[in-house]
Amino acid sequence: MNGLLQKVYFGLVGLFLSLPLIVVAGVSVNEKQDLAFPPKGFSLGWYGEIFANVEWRNALFASITLAALSAAVALLIALPLAWFLWRRHAPWANIFQLLGIAPFTLPPVITALGLLTFWAATGFYGQPATAVISHAIFFVTLPLVTLSLGFSSIDRSLVEAAATMGADDRTIFRTVVLPLILPYLISGYAFAFVLSLNEYIVAYMTIGFTMETLPIKIFNALRYGYTPTMASVTILFVAIAATIFGLVARFGDLPKLLGAMSSKD
Amino acid sequence: MRREAPQKLTDYGPLVFPAGMLIVFFVVPFATMIAVSFFRRDPSGFYTPDFVFDNYARFLSLFFGKVLGFSLFLAVTVAICCVVLAVPFTYLLSRAKRRTQVLWLVALLSILSLSEVIIGFAWSTLFSRTAGITNLLVMLGIMDQPVALNPSFGAVLTAMTYQALPYTVLVLYPALVRLDPTLTEAARTLGASPVKSFFTVVVPALRNTIVATLIMVFIFALGSYLLPQILGRPQHWTLSVLITDQAIYQSNMPFAAAMAVFLVLVTLGLVALTVIAGRKGEAA
Numbered sequence: 001m002n003g004l005l006q007k008v009y010f011g012l013v014g015l016f017l018s019l020p021l022i023v024v025a026g027v028s029v030n031e032k033q034d035l036a037f038p039p040k041g042f043s044l045g046w047y048g049e050i051f052a053n054v055e056w057r058n059a060l061f062a063s064i065t066l067a068a069l070s071a072a073v074a075l076l077i078a079l080p081l082a083w084f085l086w087r088r089h090a091p092w093a094n095i096f097q098l099l100g101i102a103p104f105t106l107p108p109v110i111t112a113l114g115l116l117t118f119w120a121a122t123g124f125y126g127q128p129a130t131a132v133i134s135h136a137i138f139f140v141t142l143p144l145v146t147l148s149l150g151f152s153s154i155d156r157s158l159v160e161a162a163a164t165m166g167a168d169d170r171t172i173f174r175t176v177v178l179p180l181i182l183p184y185l186i187s188g189y190a191f192a193f194v195l196s197l198n199e200y201i202v203a204y205m206t207i208g209f210t211m212e213t214l215p216i217k218i219f220n221a222l223r224y225g226y227t228p229t230m231a232s233v234t235i236l237f238v239a240i241a242a243t244i245f246g247l248v249a250r251f252g253d254l255p256k257l258l259g260a261m262s263s264k265d
Numbered sequence: 266m267r268r269e270a271p272q273k274l275t276d277y278g279p280l281v282f283p284a285g286m287l288i289v290f291f292v293v294p295f296a297t298m299i300a301v302s303f304f305r306r307d308p309s310g311f312y313t314p315d316f317v318f319d320n321y322a323r324f325l326s327l328f329f330g331k332v333l334g335f336s337l338f339l340a341v342t343v344a345i346c347c348v349v350l351a352v353p354f355t356y357l358l359s360r361a362k363r364r365t366q367v368l369w370l371v372a373l374l375s376i377l378s379l380s381e382v383i384i385g386f387a388w389s390t391l392f393s394r395t396a397g398i399t400n401l402l403v404m405l406g407i408m409d410q411p412v413a414l415n416p417s418f419g420a421v422l423t424a425m426t427y428q429a430l431p432y433t434v435l436v437l438y439p440a441l442v443r444l445d446p447t448l449t450e451a452a453r454t455l456g457a458s459p460v461k462s463f464f465t466v467v468v469p470a471l472r473n474t475i476v477a478t479l480i481m482v483f484i485f486a487l488g489s490y491l492l493p494q495i496l497g498r499p500q501h502w503t504l505s506v507l508i509t510d511q512a513i514y515q516s517n518m519p520f521a522a523a524m525a526v527f528l529v530l531v532t533l534g535l536v537a538l539t540v541i542a543g544r545k546g547e548a549a
Binding site for chain 1: 270271279280284288293294297298354357363367370371373376378379380382383384385386389390391393398400404427430431435438442459460487488491508509518521522528532536
C-alpha cells in the first residue's frame with residue numbers, strides 16, 4: 001500500500017525531472033541539423049562536433065580549466081578557515097564563516113554585479129584570472145560546508161592522544177586530521193568543480209566579452225538559433241555531473257554529506 | 266584536544282589567506298556595488314562618481330512596481346509548487362532503502378547543478394513546435410498538430426519549478442530523515458491510513474521546517490535570471506533579469522547596482538525571517 005504509493009509518486013517526479021533531458025537527448029542524435037523530436041535518423045555526429053568544432057572545443061577547454069582552478073582556490077580558502085574554526089575558540093572568527101556562505105545564499109546576480117563593478121573599478125575587467133577568483137569566492141561555500149561537517153565528525157580524543165604523545169599541530173594535521181577529512185575535501189572540490197562548470201552569470205559578467213565558457217557559448221548560440229550541438233553539450237554536462245556525484249556517493253557517504261546524520265543531538 | 270583561544274599572533278596565521286580573500290573579493294566588491302548605486306550614469310562609459318539618489322528614485326515608477334510585484338508573485342508561486350511537490354516526495358525518500366536514497370540524491374544533485382542556460386534550453390526544446398511534447402500528443406492522436414507552448418507564463422513557471430525542486434528536496438531532506446519514525450507508527454497503530462497519518466502527524470510536526478523551506482526556495486526562485494528571459498515574454502521579466510539587462514545591455518551600472526542593493530535588502534529580510542522560524546522550531 002505504502003509501497004505502491006511511493007512507486008507511483010517517485011515515478012511521476014522522476015518523469016518530470018527526466019522529461020526535458022529525454023527530449024534533449026533525442027534532439028542530440030538527429031542526423032541532420034534540425035531540432036526534431038522524435039529524432040530523424042540516428043547519428044552521434046553532434047557529440048563529435050563538440051570536439052571537432054574549434055569554438056565548442058575552446059569553450060569546453062575554458063570551462064574545464066576555470067572549474068579545476070577555481071575549485072582549487074575555493075579549497076585553499078575553505079580549508080585553513082574550517083581548520084581554524086575547529087581548532088581555536090574564537091567566536092568573532094565566525095564572521096568569516098558567514099562571509100563564506102553569503103555569496104552562495106544571496107541571489108547570484110548580486111555577487112556577479114558586485115564582482116563586475118569591482119573588476120571594472122580596479123581595471124582588471126575581462127582578464128581570465130578574474131573569473132577564477134570570482135568563481136572561487138562564489139563557490140567557497142561548498143567546500144566550507146563539507147569541511148565544517150568533516151571537522152565536526154572527528155573524534156577529538158584521537159587528536160588528544162596524538163598531542164599527548166608529543167605531536168605538534170603540524171604533525172597532527174598531517175597524520176591524523178588530513179586522512180580523516182580527505183573524503184570531505186574531495187567532495188567539497190567535486191561540488192565546487194561541477195557547479196563552476198555550469199555557472200553562467202558570474203562568468204558572463206567577468207569575462208563574458210573576452211572569452212566563452214560552455215554555458216556562455218550555449219547562451220550566445222541560443223540567440224542566433226539552435227543547433228543540435230547545444231543538445232549534445234547538455235547531455236555531456238548531465239553525464240559529467242552524474243558521474244562525479246556518483247563517484248562521491250560511491251567513495252563517500254552522500255546522505256551524511258547532505259545532512260542526514262550530521263546532528264548528534 | 267580542547268579548543269583553545271588563540272594565544273600567540275602566529276596562531277592567527279591560518280586565518281590570513283581566507284580572511285584576506287573574502288574581504289578583498291567579496292566585502293570590497295559588495296561595498297563598490299553599493300557606492301556605484303549612488304553614482305551618476307555616464308552614457309559614454311560606465312559611470313561617474315557622484316552622490317545622487319536618482320537611481321533609487323526610479324523605483325517609484327509604475328513599471329518598476331509591476332516588475333517587483335511580478336517577481337515576488339512568481340517566486341511565491343514557485344516556492345509553493347515546489348514545497349507541495351517536495352514534502353511528500355522527501356518524506357517517502359527518507360523512508361526508502363539507503364540504495365534508493367543515494368540514487369535519487371545523485372540524480373537530484375546532477376539536476377541542481379545544471380546551468381540555468383541548459384535548463385532554459387532543455388525546456389524551450391520541450392515546449393517548441395518542432396521537437397516539443399506536443400509531437401508526442403500528436404503521435405498518440407490526442408492533438409491534431411504540434412504547437413509551441415512558449416513564450417508563456419506556464420513555461421516560465423514550469424521551468425523554474427524544475428530548477429528549484431531538487432533544491433527544495435535537499436533542504437527538506439535532513440529534517441525529514443531525522444523525523445522520529447515512531448510518530449507515524451503510533452498513528453498507524455491507532456488506525457490512521459498512511460495518507461492520513463502523513464497529513465495529521467508529519468506535516469504538523471514539520472510546520473516550522475516547511476515555513477523555513479518556503480522562504481529559502483522563495484529566495485532561490487528570486488535569483489533566477491535567465492528562465493523568464495528565455496521562456497517568457499517581456500512582461501514576465503523579473504528583478505534579476507532586469508538587473509542583468511541594465512548592467513550588460515543598457516550599460517546602466519548605477520541603476521543595476523541600486524536594484525541589486527534593493528534585492529539584497531529584500532533577501533536579508535527574508536533570511537532573518539527564516540532564522541526566526543528556525544528558532545521557533547527549536548523552541549517547540
